[in-house]
Amino acid sequence: MAEAAPVKPTTPKKWGRGFDVRKQTGFTTIAMICFLMLYAPILTLVAYSFNAGTSVAIWEGFSWRWYESAWANVQVQDASIRSLTIAAFAAVVSTVVATMAALATTRTKPFPGLTFIYAFINQPLMVPEIVTGVALLIFFAAIKVATGYTGLGYLLIAHTAFCIPFAYLPIRARLENMDLSLERAAADLYATPFKTFRHVTLPLLWPGILAGGMLAFVISLDDVVITELVKSGGQDTLPTYMLGQLRRIVTPEMNAISSVFLAISIVMVTIFFLLNRKKT
Amino acid sequence: MSAAVAVEAKNVSKIFGAGPGEVRALDNVSVTIQQNEFFTLLGPSGCGKTTLLRLIAGFEMPTEGSILLEGEEVAHLPPFKRHVNTVFQSYALFPHMTVAQNIAFGLEMLGKPKAEVQSTVSAMLKLVRMEELKDRRTSQISGGQQQRVALARALAPRPKVLLLDEPLSALDLKLRKEMQIELKRMQLETGITFIFVTHDQEEALTMSDRIAVMSKGKILQIGSPTEIYEHPTVRFVADFIGETNFIEAEVMQRIGSDGQIKLPSGIVISHPLGENVGVGAKVTLAIRPERIDLVRPGTEAHLSGTVENIVYFGTDTTFHVELEGSQQEVTVRVQNRRGHQEVLKAGDTVGMRIAPEAMQILKD
Numbered sequence: 001m002a003e004a005a006p007v008k009p010t011t012p013k014k015w016g017r018g019f020d021v022r023k024q025t026g027f028t029t030i031a032m033i034c035f036l037m038l039y040a041p042i043l044t045l046v047a048y049s050f051n052a053g054t055s056v057a058i059w060e061g062f063s064w065r066w067y068e069s070a071w072a073n074v075q076v077q078d079a080s081i082r083s084l085t086i087a088a089f090a091a092v093v094s095t096v097v098a099t100m101a102a103l104a105t106t107r108t109k110p111f112p113g114l115t116f117i118y119a120f121i122n123q124p125l126m127v128p129e130i131v132t133g134v135a136l137l138i139f140f141a142a143i144k145v146a147t148g149y150t151g152l153g154y155l156l157i158a159h160t161a162f163c164i165p166f167a168y169l170p171i172r173a174r175l176e177n178m179d180l181s182l183e184r185a186a187a188d189l190y191a192t193p194f195k196t197f198r199h200v201t202l203p204l205l206w207p208g209i210l211a212g213g214m215l216a217f218v219i220s221l222d223d224v225v226i227t228e229l230v231k232s233g234g235q236d237t238l239p240t241y242m243l244g245q246l247r248r249i250v251t252p253e254m255n256a257i258s259s260v261f262l263a264i265s266i267v268m269v270t271i272f273f274l275l276n277r278k279k280t
Numbered sequence: 281m282s283a284a285v286a287v288e289a290k291n292v293s294k295i296f297g298a299g300p301g302e303v304r305a306l307d308n309v310s311v312t313i314q315q316n317e318f319f320t321l322l323g324p325s326g327c328g329k330t331t332l333l334r335l336i337a338g339f340e341m342p343t344e345g346s347i348l349l350e351g352e353e354v355a356h357l358p359p360f361k362r363h364v365n366t367v368f369q370s371y372a373l374f375p376h377m378t379v380a381q382n383i384a385f386g387l388e389m390l391g392k393p394k395a396e397v398q399s400t401v402s403a404m405l406k407l408v409r410m411e412e413l414k415d416r417r418t419s420q421i422s423g424g425q426q427q428r429v430a431l432a433r434a435l436a437p438r439p440k441v442l443l444l445d446e447p448l449s450a451l452d453l454k455l456r457k458e459m460q461i462e463l464k465r466m467q468l469e470t471g472i473t474f475i476f477v478t479h480d481q482e483e484a485l486t487m488s489d490r491i492a493v494m495s496k497g498k499i500l501q502i503g504s505p506t507e508i509y510e511h512p513t514v515r516f517v518a519d520f521i522g523e524t525n526f527i528e529a530e531v532m533q534r535i536g537s538d539g540q541i542k543l544p545s546g547i548v549i550s551h552p553l554g555e556n557v558g559v560g561a562k563v564t565l566a567i568r569p570e571r572i573d574l575v576r577p578g579t580e581a582h583l584s585g586t587v588e589n590i591v592y593f594g595t596d597t598t599f600h601v602e603l604e605g606s607q608q609e610v611t612v613r614v615q616n617r618r619g620h621q622e623v624l625k626a627g628d629t630v631g632m633r634i635a636p637e638a639m640q641i642l643k644d
Contacts, residue, residue: 181372184339187359188366189386190437196360199385203376 042262049255056250066256076257079241083221086152086237090159091167091217097160098167098212099205106175107183107201122169124162132162133229140230150232158230159220166219167212170276174208175201211275218268221261285351286441286473287313287336292345294331305331307497308345313441313475315350318467320476322484323494324520329477332494333443336475338362350440360389365434366443369450371426373418379429380405380414386437404432407466424455431466441473448483460487481521485509493517510568515642518566525572525610526642527565527583534559544606545583551636554643564642569613571638574599574630581631585610589626601630 021027049067053060070076101121105114124132140154182204186196224239231240238261242254294306306328313319321329334340335347338359347355354362365386373382383404387397405411408428413421418429427447434442444463448456464487467474478484484491485505492502493516501508501517512518515526532548533540539553541563557563575581585601588609597620599612612632624630 179370179372181368181370182374184359185366185368185372185374186385186389188337188339188364189433190360190389191385192360192389195389199389200374 045255046259046262048252049259051252051255054251056252056255066252067260070253070256070260073253075236075241076238079236079238082152082235083237083239086155086159087217087220089156090163090220091213093156093160094163094216095167095171095209095213098164098171098216099209101164101168102172102175103197103201106172122165125165129162129225133226136226137229144232152235154230154232155227155235155237158226159223162223162226163216163220167216170211170215170272171205171208173276174205174211178204207275211272214268214272214275218265218272222265284315285312286315286317286349287311287475288348288351289332289335290346290348292332292335292342292347294328294335294340295343304497306335306342309497309499310345311492311499311502313473315473316471318464318474318476318487318489320478320484320488320491321494322478322481322491322521324479326496327494328497329479329494330445333366333445333475333477336441337364337366337443363437363440364443365437365439365441366445367430367434367447369445369447371430371447373426373429373433375417375419378415378417379410379421382418382429383432383436385433390437400436404436407435407469408432408462423450424459427451427459428462431463435466435470435472438470439472441475444474444476446477446479448478449480456483463487485521493520495520510638511640512566513640513643515564515566518640518642523569523611523613525567525569527567527608527610527639529563529565531557531559531561531563543582544603544608545581547582549582549636549639551639551641554641557641566640566642567610567634567638569598569611570596570615571634572610572612573633574601574612574614574624575633577629577631579631581633583610583632583634585630585632587624587626587628587630590624592620599624599630601632 048056048059050062050064051058051060052063052065098121105117105121119126136154136158140158143154144150178201182200183196186200187193191199222239223237224243227237228240228243231237236244238257242257245254289309289311292306292309293304296303296305309328309332311332321332323329331340335342335355336349338354338357338361342355345355346353349362349364374385377385380401383401384397387400392400401414402411405414408431410425410428410432413425418426421429427450430447448459448463451459460483463474463476476484476487485508488505490502490504491508492499493508494500495516500514501512503511508517509521512521512524518524518526527544529541529543531539531553532542534553534557537552537555539551539557540548541551541553542548553563577584583603585603588600588602591598591600594616596613596615599614601610601612602608603610610632
């Protein structure tokens, strides 16, 4: 999927100024090994999702049967719908929260404690996931005991919380790159702060918001650790369902589900990059 | 004739930061700008001209003093409540809107009826000659065209005052000259007060009705272009605008406001004096290079010296003359009205004659 960068005409240069890492001995070899390590397992996984046999190691011909069987699998359907629901909810809510946070941290006069707020918002990126997971497990357990509520709410809240920094970063970057004189011009042309936001800031921020939402969606869809610890019985998401299945018999059905998953992620991440690249 | 006042700044100071690091961007500035005037704030970068503009626009609040817009105190109103519009240095056109949408923005924010918005937008497009490009995105037009759109957008709501923050600085020389004429035309056509900020003295001289020359947060002199150029009152103004020779002279005698001053050549001339200049005082005379006539040595002259070098500029020729009896160099510019004449060469002795009104006594 990664396109090769267009080769620039290289002019012979002396050491120092024109130092080019690509000319180092072994550079190509190391690069090839890295790519191989990264993509060979994934390519194998995708290839065997089309295997006609039941083995994930012996090729017996091409077939769509594992995709069909995964599609028909009620548990897969159930987990997929739950995964998508949680991801959609977490993406929307975390993006709204992240947008507000980004506005508050870039469009106000710098105030004491701003750095602390940055750290606070980005905390889920720094605290080990397992720690957050265990903390949530204990915390939610107490609430479960107190209220008796065992619904999807816990997963929704947990996912929303750890998605916020992922949504926040691209939105903040976009806001920081935006020419402040645009908002000043709007105010100069009689737009109240709300109208300035509605007619100028928000339309220009959209690519950042979409990118943030997209990233949050993928992050939520992919989460295992926190979900595994927070979920109640019968609340498997696609990743936790797959993890459960892997402990039993492994069939190419797993490959098929993984491949679809991979495809969705690639599409999302590609859109994310395209949105982020388009700068005005 | 007492023209109505458009903008008045009274004892305005603006301090950025606090404590030892504070910067006094404006220091007790007062200025009155008449309606219908093309008023220019001129000065080097950091002189406070843009700060004053931003205070009038409402992007900054003054630390002290008041700002009146048609007699009404506005110093603490936000920009969207002031009937003043700005043309930004970077133009700040909305990239997600077309040319026409940009121009309509202010009118729409004011809640004008659709029909009025449309007719005003087409009138503005016509004024800035951009009718054909009205549906283009602002990223799809050239710098000069963006400049026109920015102007139309700011003029469309018919502000009481239009503020222009170095709007021509991003254009190339030819386009800049064209836009100078265009701006003046638009100001006359619309009858709106223009307050123009620039560091370019030529721009200020060609377009303005009046100029305020600023330095270090203060206004040093306010006057028409001819007053500013021909009668600078302080050294900074004389030096910043055009080229000037500074010549020291001594006051010999004083009768009322008339005085006798001695030039470095020893020649004594009569010249009106300022109030606080007494006998024996040293004064500085500012003399423009084109106001000096070169004459043959021996004929009656105010100064004399030796030609150091001659630089030919096409339309005129500049002579650098070293004054007799001092190391000081005087620049003399002679128009080549009869083509290039090789009368003088380096090393020649010349006399210099200067009309008394071309010698301006500076305050400092």
